[in-house]
Amino acid sequence: MPVADRNGTRVWRRRTQAQSLFHWAIWLVGTAIFVYCWQMISEATTWFFVWDAPRISADIWTRATPPRWEYVTQLGEPIWDTLNIATLGTIIAICLAVPVAFLAARNTTPSVLFVRPIALLVIVSSRSINSLIWALLLIAIIGPGILSGVMAIAIRSIGFCAKLLYEAIEEIDENQVEAIEATGARPWQVMTYGIVPQILPAFAGIAVFRWDINIRESTVLGLVGAGGIGLQLQASLNVLAWPQVSLILVVILAAVVVSEWVSAKVRGAII
Amino acid sequence: MSVELNNVLGTRWRKPPLIQRAWLRRLLWIGFFVYLVAAVATIEVNWLRVYEGLDRGLLFILAFASPDFLSRSTDIWNGMVESIVMTVAASVAGIAISIPIGLGAARNIAPLPVYLICRGIVAISRALQEIIVAILLVAIFGFGPLAGFLTLSFATIGFLSKLLAEDIESMDRVQAEAIKASGSNWLQWINYGVQPQVMPRLIGLSMYRLDINFRESAILGLVGAGGIGATLNTAFDRYEYDTAAAILILIIVIVMALEYISGIIRARVQ
Numbered sequence: 001m002p003v004a005d006r007n008g009t010r011v012w013r014r015r016t017q018a019q020s021l022f023h024w025a026i027w028l029v030g031t032a033i034f035v036y037c038w039q040m041i042s043e044a045t046t047w048f049f050v051w052d053a054p055r056i057s058a059d060i061w062t063r064a065t066p067p068r069w070e071y072v073t074q075l076g077e078p079i080w081d082t083l084n085i086a087t088l089g090t091i092i093a094i095c096l097a098v099p100v101a102f103l104a105a106r107n108t109t110p111s112v113l114f115v116r117p118i119a120l121l122v123i124v125s126s127r128s129i130n131s132l133i134w135a136l137l138l139i140a141i142i143g144p145g146i147l148s149g150v151m152a153i154a155i156r157s158i159g160f161c162a163k164l165l166y167e168a169i170e171e172i173d174e175n176q177v178e179a180i181e182a183t184g185a186r187p188w189q190v191m192t193y194g195i196v197p198q199i200l201p202a203f204a205g206i207a208v209f210r211w212d213i214n215i216r217e218s219t220v221l222g223l224v225g226a227g228g229i230g231l232q233l234q235a236s237l238n239v240l241a242w243p244q245v246s247l248i249l250v251v252i253l254a255a256v257v258v259s260e261w262v263s264a265k266v267r268g269a270i271i
Numbered sequence: 272m273s274v275e276l277n278n279v280l281g282t283r284w285r286k287p288p289l290i291q292r293a294w295l296r297r298l299l300w301i302g303f304f305v306y307l308v309a310a311v312a313t314i315e316v317n318w319l320r321v322y323e324g325l326d327r328g329l330l331f332i333l334a335f336a337s338p339d340f341l342s343r344s345t346d347i348w349n350g351m352v353e354s355i356v357m358t359v360a361a362s363v364a365g366i367a368i369s370i371p372i373g374l375g376a377a378r379n380i381a382p383l384p385v386y387l388i389c390r391g392i393v394a395i396s397r398a399l400q401e402i403i404v405a406i407l408l409v410a411i412f413g414f415g416p417l418a419g420f421l422t423l424s425f426a427t428i429g430f431l432s433k434l435l436a437e438d439i440e441s442m443d444r445v446q447a448e449a450i451k452a453s454g455s456n457w458l459q460w461i462n463y464g465v466q467p468q469v470m471p472r473l474i475g476l477s478m479y480r481l482d483i484n485f486r487e488s489a490i491l492g493l494v495g496a497g498g499i500g501a502t503l504n505t506a507f508d509r510y511e512y513d514t515a516a517a518i519l520i521l522i523i524v525i526v527m528a529l530e531y532i533s534g535i536i537r538a539r540v541q
Contacts, residue, residue, distance in 0.1 A: 014463075030363070034363045041356060041360055044417075045413075049412060050417065053412050056411050080313065081313060083310075084310040084313055084314070087306075088307075088310055091307075124526070130489060136507050146314045147314055147321075200289075219400070220403060237406065252403070256398050
């Protein structure tokens with residue numbers, strides 16, 4: 001037990017001298033890094049605008065309230081598009097994620113040395129790039145529109161779904177697989193009767209969870225031109241129509257809350 | 272022999288369906304297909320445009336084989352440094368703010384009014400997306416990394432406070448009570464009774480959030496909030512696919528490195 005000697009009496013301490021020195025050094029380095037980063041940000045900032053910020057935000061607030069409620073009639077179709085982007089994107093992503101997950105899981109991959117690293121690379125590349133960037137890229141290739149949005153959401157979701165799914169596959173009970181194998185089942189039958197029933201609840205949970213995230217992401221895809229309610233947001237921002245912007249934000253918030261509620265209910269029913 | 276068994280004998284076994292009621296199963300399938308058709312019908316595809324774009328798509332895929340790090344190297348370097356600086360600063364600030372809010376959002380520690388306020392902050396932060404917050408903050412604070420820093424800090428608060436509060440709520444009460452029984456004040460109670468229990472998970476979550484913040488910082492540039500996104504957007508606009516490929520490769524490599532490091536740290540603290 002580390003103790004400190006203070007005026008002849010021994011007092012309990014949490015750490016030994018060396019430990020606290022080490023902790024102190026880590027804190028010092030961490031603080032130095034933070035201060036350095038803050039200085040870089042501070043240099044790149046026009047402080048005049050920052051001091052002016054309270055006035056500007058009050059100004060924006062007075063312009064944005066009350067929201068232009070009549071505009072909501074024009075938002076029906078964009079919201080439907082947004083829902084479609086998220087749902088179709090999720091469906092495509094799941095169809096593609098299942099084979100990738102089976103190739104990436106240690107216990108089902110055909111080759112740990114060659115196929116697994118490729119599958120893992122697919123997963124990490126899809127996961128590390130945001131759907132907005134995928135959308136930018138697809139818009140440059142196949143033109144603006146809903147299709148780019150669906151594809152961007154799909155590509156982005158493959159990695160997420162495949163990662164969670166292959167972790168679920170790696171955690172299955174091998175005894176059941178062995179029991180199916182012992183009946184003389186072919187590899188495909190082992191897959192459908194030994195592995196799939198075990199991962200089905202996890203699979204459904206992942207799909208609904210990702211659908212919820214995709215609703216959020218598809219609301220902003222329109223900012224770069226990939227369809228959905230983001231297009232209206234961008235258009236309203238461009239003409240500084242703040243009452244419309246605030247209404248769109250309210251609609252987006254409602255969509256996010258509803259999708260989160262739906263996904264929580266469905267996941268609660270499955271698991 | 273029972274009638275049921277007689278009926279089954281001689282027929283092949285069939286997998287029982289997931290949904291027992293036949294009408295419900297069929298209704299769900301029909302509904303699903305109707306939706307699918309309706310949804311696909313809304314997608315207008317200009318096939319000529321897609322066909323023309325395929326060449327560009329091929330060029331882009333080829334660009335990954337020969338990424339161009341050099342011709343825009345200063346832009347890439349500055350953008351990357353700005354992204355990393357924003358990520359680090361925002362993670363530190365976000366974690367520092369989310370600890371008190373996380374404590375306040377845990378029902379077993381905080382009184383009801385504090386709990387409701389903190390949960391409200393968490394809910395707002397989680398419901399607003401980074402890019403929308405960034406648009407508003409750029410409008411308020413002007414272009415530059417400060418808006419990105421504030422956006423990422425704000426997003427970190429919602430994520431980390433919620434998970435921290437859930438962890439505190441599921442902690443072992445006995446340890447915290449033992450500290451309280453020794454006559455500690457509130458701060459000592461938190462420091463010796465609560466903090467050691469949640470520290471491993473807090474470190475793990477913070478590393479994970481650092482990783483997310485870096486990924487998000489890559490898109491904040493699209494709306495003028497600093498970082499590599501602006502460089503990437505310009506590269507796409509100019510159809511400089513080799514530069515864009517170089518930036519994407521850098522992002523992937525940094526994310527992979529961060530994931531690897533955070534995996535090591537998480538394995539060590541848990």
